Amino acid sequence: MGMPVRIDDTLYEQAKAQAQAERRTIAGQIEFWAMVGKAALDNPDLPIDFVRDLLVARAEGPSLATPFVPEGRRDAR
Known part of the structure; x- marks a missing residue:
C-alpha cells in the first residue's frame, strides 16, 4: 500500500529527472534509492x-x- 510522504522540492526534481532517464516512475525512483x-x-x-x-x-x-x-574451465576454441 502506498503512503504519501513529504520530501524536499530539490530531491523531488532530482528523482523526477533520474526517473525519466531510467524509465521509472518518480515514486519508483525514490523507492529504488531507498532500497x-x-x-x-x-x-x-x-x-x-x-x-x-x-x-x-x-x-x-x-x-x-x-x-x-x-x-580454468573455458573451452579452448
Whole structure:
C-alpha cells in the first residue's frame, strides 16, 4: 500500500529527472534509492556501485544473466 510522504522540492526534481532517464516512475525512483541506501547501510563493507548493480541484476531476473564460467574451465576454441 502506498503512503504519501513529504520530501524536499530539490530531491523531488532530482528523482523526477533520474526517473525519466531510467524509465521509472518518480515514486519508483525514490523507492529504488531507498532500497540501495538500506542495502548499503546493511552491508557497509560493499561498495555502493556493487550494491546498486546487484539490485538492478536481481530485478532483471535470471533470463538476462550471463553464466559465470571459471577461467580454468573455458573451452579452448
